[in-house]
Amino acid sequence: MDKKRLLVDMDGVMADVYAQFMAWEFRATGIQYRREDVIGVDEVQAFPNGKKHVYQKYFFESMPVMENAVEIMRQLTHAYELFIVTAAMEFPNSLPEKYRWLDTHFPFIHWKRRVFCGDKSVIQGDILIDDHFKNLDTFSGKTYLFTQPHNANSTDHGHERVANWLEIAEKLL
Amino acid sequence: MDKKRLLVDMDGVMADVYAQFMAWEFRATGIQYRREDVIGVDEVQAFPNGKKHVYQKYFFESMPVMENAVEIMRQLTHAYELFIVTAAMEFPNSLPEKYRWLDTHFPFIHWKRRVFCGDKSVIQGDILIDDHFKNLDTFSGKTYLFTQPHNANSTDHGHERVANWLEIAEKLL
Numbered sequence: 036m037d038k039k040r041l042l043v044d045m046d047g048v049m050a051d052v053y054a055q056f057m058a059w060e061f062r063a064t065g066i067q068y069r070r071e072d073v074i075g076v077d078e079v080q081a082f083p084n085g086k087k088h089v090y091q092k093y094f095f096e097s098m099p100v101m102e103n104a105v106e107i108m109r110q111l112t113h114a115y116e117l118f119i120v121t122a123a124m125e126f127p128n129s130l131p132e133k134y135r136w137l138d139t140h141f142p143f144i145h146w147k148r149r150v151f152c153g154d155k156s157v158i159q160g161d162i163l164i165d166d167h168f169k170n171l172d173t174f175s176g177k178t179y180l181f182t183q184p185h186n187a188n189s190t191d192h193g194h195e196r197v198a199n200w201l202e203i204a205e206k207l208l
Numbered sequence: 209m210d211k212k213r214l215l216v217d218m219d220g221v222m223a224d225v226y227a228q229f230m231a232w233e234f235r236a237t238g239i240q241y242r243r244e245d246v247i248g249v250d251e252v253q254a255f256p257n258g259k260k261h262v263y264q265k266y267f268f269e270s271m272p273v274m275e276n277a278v279e280i281m282r283q284l285t286h287a288y289e290l291f292i293v294t295a296a297m298e299f300p301n302s303l304p305e306k307y308r309w310l311d312t313h314f315p316f317i318h319w320k321r322r323v324f325c326g327d328k329s330v331i332q333g334d335i336l337i338d339d340h341f342k343n344l345d346t347f348s349g350k351t352y353l354f355t356q357p358h359n360a361n362s363t364d365h366g367h368e369r370v371a372n373w374l375e376i377a378e379k380l381l
Contacts, residue, residue: 040330118330124319130303146297147327153320157213157291159332 040160041115041207045133046122047166048181049108049141050098052078059088075188089126096132100140103200109143110208118160119144122170124153164203168192179203213333214288214380218306219295220339221354222281222314223271225251232261248361262299269305273313276373282316283381291333292317295343297326337376341365352376 046052057068060082073081079089088094111117119137123129130151137144150158155165156173163174166181171194180186180194181203197203219225230241233255246254252262261267284290292310296302303324310317323331328338329346336347339354344367353359353367370376 120330123324124307124322127304127307127319130307130324131300134297134300134303145326146300149297150323150325150330151296151303152323152325153318157323157332158330160330 038114038116039162041111041117042120042155042158042160042163042165043108043111043117044121044163044165044167044170044181045119045136046098047078047183047185048164049101049104049119050095050136051101052098053184054099055094055097056082056085056088059091059094060084063088070184073184075185077185078183081185090128092128093132095126095129096136098136101200103204105140107200107204107208108141110204112143112148114208115162117144118148118150118158120150120152120155120158120160120163122153122155123151162207164197168194179206211287211289212335214284214290215293215328215331215333215336215338216281216284216290217294217336217338217340217343217354218292218309219271220251220356220358221337222274222277222292223309224274225271226357227272228267228270229255229258229261232264232267233257236261243357246357248358250358251356254358263301265301266305268299268302269309271309274373276377278313280373280377280381281314283377285316285321287381288335290317291321291323291331293323293325293328293331293333293336295326295328296324335380337370341367352379 053070061067063084079085121133123133155170161176164179164181165171166183166186171178171180172192178194180191180196182196182198226243234240236257252258294306296306328343334349337352337354338344339356339359344351344353345365351367353364353369355369355371
């Protein structure tokens with residue numbers, strides 16, 4: 036039987052965007068935000084210097100990896116036809132940085148399985164793991180909502196929630 | 209009625225890859241190739257230094273634009289939900305260069321309508337214009353084969369051939 040096609044988002048699923056924003060905000064201002072401080076607000080808007088940081092060199096390339104993501108992704112690449120689908124076009128400086136980030140942390144994901152796009156509605160697959168409703172709500176397959184501060188207070192819009200990579204492993208492996 | 213989704217390839221359709229390879233080969237070796245010399249051979253393989261040039265800075269960014277492509281693309285963006293779908297992942301240095309190339313020559317194509325990928329089979333649409341059978345043969349919608357030296361001697365594999373942008377305009381506008 037053909038493997039199911041699994042689409043995995045990068046920012047907020049594989050990459051810990053909030054850890055990065057908090058670290059860069061602290062470095063810029065000395066203010067230490069916690070995840071509890073930014074519940075319900077879009078990531079870039081949640082931090083005073085967020086809009087500046089996404090244009091700064093090395094912001095995307097130096098993103099911390101989500102806990103357990105590497106080992107579980109490695110297993111998922113065997114069980115599924117796995118594609119990385121990431122919105123990279125709004126911040127074009129992120130394009131080479133995201134590519135190198137994948138090479139560094141997920142070198143087992145072949146370049147054929149990488150998609151950098153603007154609007155994910157053009158990508159087809161059986162399963163999507165993402166942290167943004169704008170991507171999940173238009174997807175026709177099975178959807179998993181990765182809990183992040185910006186979506187933590189929302190209803191689930193009918194998507195199945197996962198809080199971390201161990202929960203993804205439980206459900207998908 | 210919803211607009212049909214039209215996917216347009218960059219290299220060999222919007223961008224004149226052969227003109228670029230011939231110019232760079234001439235600059236490197238003094239040998240002037242003609243399109244007739246490289247019929248039936250994959251673009252990168254057709255030129256002795258092709259594999260070197262695709263890794264060189266500015267190769268992708270300085271590609272000549274296909275004749276009439278800009279004006280006809282501008283009209284197509286009104287008539288269709290148009291997405292650029294380009295295989296950029298094999299040569300990651302091409303990622304920012306292709307983005308800037310679009311900004312320079314096709315600034316009217318919003319970043320939301322740009323997809324840089326490895327394997328195009330993951331992209332869904334109604335119509336695809338491409339010069340490579342590997343992309344057209346797996347596409348479920350209507351397909352147009354843009355004639356280029358590498359496919360000029362092949363059968364059409366059931367795709368409708370177009371030789372230039374004026375023919376695209378005739379068929380799609």
